[in-house]
Every structure is written in structure tokens, then in C-alpha cells.
Amino acid sequence: MKPRDLGDLALRNLREAVLRNSLTTLGVAVGVASLVAMLSLGVGLQQLAAKRLSQSGLFDSVFVTSRMNLRGMGRNATPSPADKPPRLLDEDARQEISRLPNVVEVYPQVRFFSEVRYDGKPFATMVAGMPESSKSSGSFDGMQGSFFSGPAAYETILQSEFAKELNPQTSTLIGKELVLRYAERQSIPPNPADSSAAASSSSSSSSESLPGGFSVVPKEMRLRIIGVVDTEPAAGFGGYGNGRLLIPLQVAMILHAAQINDLRDIVRGTSSAPTFASLTVRAKGPAYVEALEASIKDMGFGAFSLLDASKSLRIFFSVFDLLLGIFGSLALAVATLGIINTLVMAILERRREIGILKALGAADGDVKQLFFVEAGVMGLLGGILGAFLGWLIGRALTFGTNVYLHRQNLPGVDISSVPWWLVLGAITFAIIVSLAAGLYPASRAARLNPVEALRYE
Amino acid sequence: MPNPEPAIRLEHISRHYTMGDAVIRAVDDVSFEVPSGEFLALLGSSGSGKSTLLNLIAGLDLPTSGSVVVHGQDLSKVSSLELARYRRQTVGMVFQSFNLLPRMTLEENVELPLRLAEVDRSDRAARVREALERVGLDKRVGHRPSELSGGEQQRAAIARALVNRPKLLLADEPTGNLDSATGESILTLLREIQKNPGMTIVMVTHERPLAERFADRLAVMGDGKLLSNGAPR
Secondary structure, eight states: OOHHEEEHHHHHHHHHHHHHHHHHHHHHHHHHHHHHHHHHHHHHHHHHHHHHHHTTTTEEEEEEEEEEGTTTBBBSSSSOOOSSSOOSSHHHHHHHHHTTTTTTEEEOOOOEEEEEEEEEEEEEEEEEEEOGGGGGTTTTOEEEEEOOSSSSSEEEEHHHHHHHOOOOGGGGTTOOOOEEEEEEEEEEOHHHHHHHHHEEEEEEEGOOOOOOEEEEEEEEEEEEEEEESSTTOOOOOOTOOOOOEEEEEEHHHHTTBBOHHHHHHHTTTTTTSSSOOOEEESSGGGHHHHHHHHHHHHHTEEOOHHHHHHHHHHHHHHHHEEEHHHHHHHHHHHHHHHHHOOOHHHHHHHHHHHHHHHHHOOHHHHHHHHHHHHHHHHHHHHHHHHHHHHHHHHHHHHHHHHHHHHHHHOOOOOOOOOOOHHHHHHHHHHHHHHHHHHHHHHHHHHHHHHHHHHHHH | OOOOOOEEEEEEEEEEEEEEEEEEEEEEEEEEEEEOOOOEEEEETTTTTTTHHHHHHHTTTTEEEEEEEEEEGGGGGHHHHHHHHHHHHTTTEEETTTTOOOOHHHHHHHHHHHHHOOOOOHHHHHHHHHHHHHOTTTTTTOOOGGGHHHHHHHHHHHHHHTTTTTSSSEEEEETTSSSSHHHHHHHHHHHHTTTTTEEEEEESSSHHHHHHHOSSSSEEETTEEEEEOOOOO
């Protein structure tokens, strides 16, 4: 039989027992709805977690340090033959890294210890310079106040935990000023007398002249508080600590504040040019991080990313989704029994009709296909309805959760998500399950003896 | 001059059923031939095996032994798929209880064999109309079987049996559910259909007078065996 005729006959048969077939289809819909609702929760929670983590900027970034930082710090000081010679992390290196493929931006980590004076009281904290691009990272979504008015504005955004130390009513801080006290690094040119003294008293290294040093001078500046943020846009890594007072990166750089690497550089006398403690390299996405990390290591720098943590997160949510999917599928399994029951009943009722069809020349395959199509149509309709119901359940759960969170004075979240692949997957799954359920009834109908079927009253 | 190939040739055909330890010989070693274009009436009392024999010729059932050869095709040696094609293309069947599908209109019932034979949609309407005109029901195309009389339903069943232009029309008690006048009109119709060149009709009936009036030959069955086979007196 041609597919169109098969479809016509199947739809006609389904219309004949409209109540029973509707109830069976509804059963499939409930099964699919439970599956979609469960998986939408899994996907929603995964997206929520991924969004929170990506807001920290940790998963699409590679943190670059000079490999020199690590020598003599418990690591093997003898480089392996495959290792490139260690390089300085200076402006040249920054430019070179920024030319690598799939790099969005490269900016230095500027973090320094400071004392904040507010309302006459001192508070110790870590200052972090934030690049202009962090505005669109999502880290500052939902913040109180606003982002920096410009890349060189003398403004600050406080991390909420630190802001609470200044004043528990954080919203009252916005618009106020604070004083930032920090240690400024001031360069000292090389002293020729020191060089000659070293030459006369030393041996082989006497030919190298020592570079100049720097002095540390206390400085202070006034900053206007323009925002308070709940997230941690400058979360700590590599021992640099959480930045809890955020200022524009450009401002942080021109302060020439003494950083953790300055003492090391002056002792090693590596170069008179300023170097960076570390660079943050932002990739186009987490997928590019691994290759980027390898390229940077090849260039002779130390590179570090949270790729493994990201992988663990994905594994966790895959297992979580699988479990939710199994629980969600239980209802669909029950619906499968409903389809089998409906089709077996249909065989009993339509026994004579099957006999007539066979007498008129229907092959076993035609009869089988007819029942298959009927099962498939119930699966398709149940799948479509179920995907919609599942989406509705997800929305209802999100609504209920947000009502609860608002009562707890917590911000709302979207805990369910029904992406297009979930809708298509659920409908396809419903059809496959329905066809599988139709397998036994269809082959039973096809095997009916036409003579006996024609005798059936 | 050799005899032309008969439309139907039954060679030592038997159909036995087992019920527990008992063997029921519904058809027992029956052999005869039906020439092409003949109207054969199979007579016999209930349980004589005439309907079983008709089902074997229709390819709805398979013999326990022996062979059924229809237009040179041995039905006991073909696959179930070929048997379905044989029922679709070579045979038209008419039943005592009409066996029209109640939820379909007359037109849809008659179209059903064309759907199974995968005839193009564009050709179907004309073929259905032609078949219904032949049985005088072309004005009732949109009616459902329940809206027709018994005679009309049997005519519709005949139209459905003829729509695929078969060479063999098998009728199982076609007048069994009809009054005598209507039954006679149905047999008149079958006789007209038989006038088509090459159309062979085998009719199972227990109404001997009607069979004698309309059939070319009578084959009488009893206890699964062929008791007599010859022209009506």
C-alpha cells in the first residue's frame, strides 16, 4: 500500500475509537511531559551553573605566568629537553599571545594589597583591575549601581561581602567616596658605584651589570563607589587572592602599585623593563582553551586553565541528566503498555476487518504497517503534546521556585530550559517507543489467519 | 487438439484439521478442473467442505496435501507475498455476509482493493464508478453500507470484487442472506458478469434450484469428498 493510503486508513481507524485512542495518546503525552520536565530541569540547572561559572571568566580563560616564577619554588629547576627556554612575561609577550588564533583579548592581572579608608576606619583588601570587556561577561548582571563610566574613571565597584564590611546597608555606599592607600613602585636608576664594587668582589658573573631597583612609596587616591556586585568577577586563582575592590584596569596599571612579582624581579635582576605577574588570555569559548593553553606553553610560558574542572562539571551533569531521564522515562514506559493494550484491543475489535483486508489482497506487511502507523501517529501526537506539557511543567516549577526564592529575599533564577533539541529528541523518542510498543500487536495482526478472522463475529 | 489450460485445476487436494486427537477431513482428496469462462456451482450441505474448498481456491488457506493450480500458478508453492498479490489481482471474492466495512462509504469500500493494488489515485475514481455502474449502484456512492438494503450491499460487494478486473470470481453463499427475488437478481448479475471473456465464476451455495438455473456445471460435495461433478439436468 502507498504511504498516503496507509496514512489515510490509519487516521480513519484512529478516529473510529477516538476516546480510547485519545486517552492512549494522552498517556504518551504525560510520559513525554514527565521526561521533558525532568530533563528541562537538568538542562536548566546545568545552564545556570555554567552561566555562573562562565561569569567568573574562569572557563574560557588561560592564565599565563612566566615559567621563571616557578623555578626554585619546589619545582624541578632543570628543564627537560622538550621545554622551551623560560621567557619574560612582558609587553612583547603580551602582543605575541594576542596574535594567537581564537584569542579575544589578553590583559594583565593587576592585583595588589591595599588599605581602604572609609568613614574614618581602615579596611584591608585586595584591589583588582577589571578590563572594559568584563562589563559584557555577565558578571555584573543584576549588580547594584552601574559599571565604570569609562576605562580611566576613578571609580570603584565593591564586591558585596567587602561592601558589607564598610556598611551593612550596601545600597547607601553608592555615590560615596573612599580613600585607597597603596604602595607605589618608583624605579631607581642603576648605581655605577654598586656595579664596580660587585665587579671587584665577585667572580664569573662580574661582567653583568646589575639593573636598577625601585623604592616603595605609600600613596593614596580617592575613588567614588559606583556599584556593588554579588558575584566574584575577580575570583582568586594561582594564589593571587580574590579581588574585592574593583577598579578599571587602565587605572590600576597607571598606579604602578607594587605587586607580588616585583620583589622576585628585583632579586633576579631579570630585566629593567616592567613585567607582568600574570596575563589572562580570553579565548572565543571553552572549546578553544585546550589548544590555546598548549600553544602558550609551546611559547615558553607557564599556562593554566580550569578545563579539567569544566570537564568534571559536564560529567556530573551528564550523569545527573541521565538519572533524571531514567526517572522521566518511567511514565513513558507505563504509556507504552497503554499503547500495547489499545492496539491489542483494536486487533480484537477489527479481527474481521483484518480478514476482509487480507481477502481483498492485503499482504501481512500491509496489515503490520497499518498498525505500525497507528502506533506511530499516537506517538507523534503524544510527543508533541507531551513536549508542550513538559515545557509548561518546567515553567510552573520555575515560577514556584522563584516565588519561594523571593520570599527568602533571594534573586530569581530560571531552573528549567527546553532547548529545541530536547523537543525534537522527546518527540522522536515518543515515536520510537510507540513503534516499539506497536511491534507485538502489529505482528500479531499480520499473522492472523484470514479464514478464522472472516468467521469472527 | 489439446485441451486449453483450465482456469482452475485441483489435484488430489486435502485439507485436514486436528482437534485434540481427532483429525477432521474438511476436504479429502478432491480433484477436478474448471475451464476458463465457466460458472461452477459448488453444492453441499453444511460441513460438506465446499467453503473450505473455495478458501483454498481463493488462496486464503493452504491445502494439507495436493495442489491448487489457478491459471497455471500452483498456490501451494508460492510465498505469502505472492499469494496476497494473487488475491489482489486474480481473484475477486463475494461473501454471504457482504463484508463491507461499515465505517466507509460505498465508494470507499469499492476503492479499497485499488488502494491495496497501489493503483494511481487519478485512475481510481473512474474505475470505482465503472464498477458501481455495472451493478447499478452509481447513484449511491456516498452511502454507508448500513443505509443500503441486503441486495444493494451484495451488489456493492460484487462491485468491490470486480474493481481490480479479476479473472476469477469466487462467491461464498452470495444469496444466503437475501430473499429469493433478490437472490435471483444477484445471480442474474453474476451471469451477466460471466459473459466477460475469460471470467470464471465459482459459487458455493446450498440452493440447488438456483444453481441449476444459473450455473454451467454443478459439483456436489459431501463429507469433504466430491460426490458428483457434471452439468445441471
